[in-house]
Amino acid sequence: MQNVDVLIIGAGAAGLMCAIEAGKRGRTVLVIDHAKKAAEKIRISGGGRCNFTNLHASPANYLSQNPRFAVSALKRYTQHDFIKLVDHYGIGWHEKTLGQLFCDDSAQQIIDMLLDQCNRNGVQLRLETSITSVSKPDDRFTIGTSQGTVRAHSVVVACGGPSIPKMGATGFGYEVAKRFGLQVIEPHAALVPFVFDDVMRERSKHMAGVSVDAVVSYKKTSFREGLLFTHRGLSGPSILQISSYWEEGKDIRVNLLPGTDVFEALKSAKQAQPKQELKTALAGLLPKKLAAHITAEQKLSGRLADTSDKVLRKAALAVNEWTIKPVGTEGYRTAEVTLGGVNTKALSSKTMEATSVAGLYFIGEVVDVTGHLGGYNFQWAWSSGHAAGQFV
Template sequence: MSKTWDAIVIGGGAAGLFCAGVAGQLGKRVLVLDHAEVLGEKIRISGGGRCNFTNLHSSPANFLSLNQHFVKSALARYPSSEFIKLVSAYKIGYHEKHQGQLFCDDSAKQIIEMLFAECAKGKVNIRHPVTVQSIAQDGDQWTVHTNVGIEKTKSVVMATGGLPIPAIGATAYSLDIAKQFGLKVVDPRPALVPLSFTADNFGNLNELAGLSVPVRIASGSKGHRYGACRFNEDLLLTHKGLSGPAVLQASSYWEEGEPIHIDWLGAIERPGGFNCDELFNNEENRLKLTETILASVLPQRLAKAFADQKGLTGRKWAEVSKKDRQALKELITNWSVKPAGTLGWKKAEVMLGGVDTKELDGQTMMSRNHPGLFFIGECVDVTGHLGGHNFQWAWASGFACAQAL
């Protein structure tokens, strides 16, 4: 039997390591336990190996939760500007890539090394690979049984993340512990994940794999679990269906059996703006072929695919009736299609659902009914948009928890 810890953090990922480092530097005796041989693998592979570690514009509007207000306190107490200060203090070079997304200039490993350095400053004890076998509440203390012994602690912090990318050791352990102690869990499902389609509803677009197009995409509805969304982002056509930032964003709001809506011209940026009506009503195009007109605003292969779909390939614009022009416009600007499903946990970047926020105090991340039991990061029913917001939730929820410890 070892001495009692102030906190045992279970999970050595982004949220767990950050929380441990902050708590340690506040004078707490902290032990981190993880079952992995190598810690921080999800950080290492994120952002193409460059780690999109936060977003300049991260705000409550960038998160999905059954309780939209839950994230406000933690994000206000530890905004992205604070994490950027920490990154700068470690002289880690970074750049803004797109819509406030910040990436390391060099390598995601720098963020992992920084988190370890912060833990070292706080004299945090990190042990891995260690398997946690059970957690029990014993009065105002907690007992954690592992494959290498028993530990006593005043607080347990669950930070084991979610189910995406099982190949690097993802588990539902935090959700299992939540259920063990009677906390409600919002059913988890893959998010920020590519969508698959059947051959029937994907039509001739399957031949366009590899093509990337800026679009406006809409998914979900006010009556759905997390509401509705509309994003202007790039879409990628693949052999299995649709991917790219636009589809990853939309997937978080998509409900099985529902369509997604794509305006293939909605995100076009052109000098002086772009007027869709002008394109379809411009009589200067009378002698041009339909596919040629569409190719002025869309990739040539995609323009031909849409013309083919309406049987207008090879026809001059003057030969196309107003009715057919309107049908073509509707096809391109309000393309409605029902995905067959997602590509699952292997391809998902994050998890939707998790520990119900009604069970937790938003200022401390502690269970309302079990003092000393905390949940942080991805295992909570808080899911960020693409672009560094999920890492910002890891930092903010970890900070709130550390302050409470």
């Protein structure tokens, strides 16, 4: 039997950050993970370059049933604090777009930095170890693992959400929460591509690979970023962002040519070049494949001179206000994050500790706090991990 001050379940972004901070305070810390390597999601993140934070990170970039919950942790450990750490390690980085910061070389540098910090602060890391039970028979926790029993004053659940199960992601954190009587908000795949129904997929499969700058909207929420047609439906940053807001069975609206009133543009074209075919005029505004697709779908044909304003408006609507009903999303298989999770009502926003179970903490993605695309999810992992690390 091993005795420690703090046992952390999950050697991901949040768990490692918490371990470092607790280690700095002289706590004995053991981090357990069932994977072969620590922080596999960091390794694959940002296309291998890890979008480790965002210059503009603020509570407004997070979804939660309690939007105020993240405020305190985000304020106490900010993007600038993490950038300072990255700079201290001499890791080169650049802003790609919209405040998104990426490593110049490799995401592995972030992992190496965190593991070095763990090492310097006496954190013990135990990989390829599964947790079989977590209980609190007295004032300490008893944790059964595949490598023996551990007794701990504090348990930190940092095992993320079920997105990308192939990488070892599980919903284990929710089980621990429920086991201790905490409520879990129904989890959903988020930051995930949409899929079309069979008919639409067949009709648009030749569009795979076509990308445009677009504004994608659901109810009052809109994102202007890239949109990509895939073999199964739609992807790209604007689609991933809106997927976190979309509700099954509902439409989304897409403006495929933001900043251009296509009706006015076609009317001007009709005056300037009346002999031009409508499909040629559209192809002057959009990628050729997309213009041809819209022309075929809307059954548009003929010269501009012979086309009524009503038909021009129909063409314009198909570009500026394309309405689609995705049949679903690609689900946890490809989702970057999980929406929902441990209800923040049950946690202290200052310490991340469960208010009803002394010594039990939840941090990172397992909590019902989900960031937009663009480095916000790692920032939540750093901030919430740091917050708990001051108190465990």
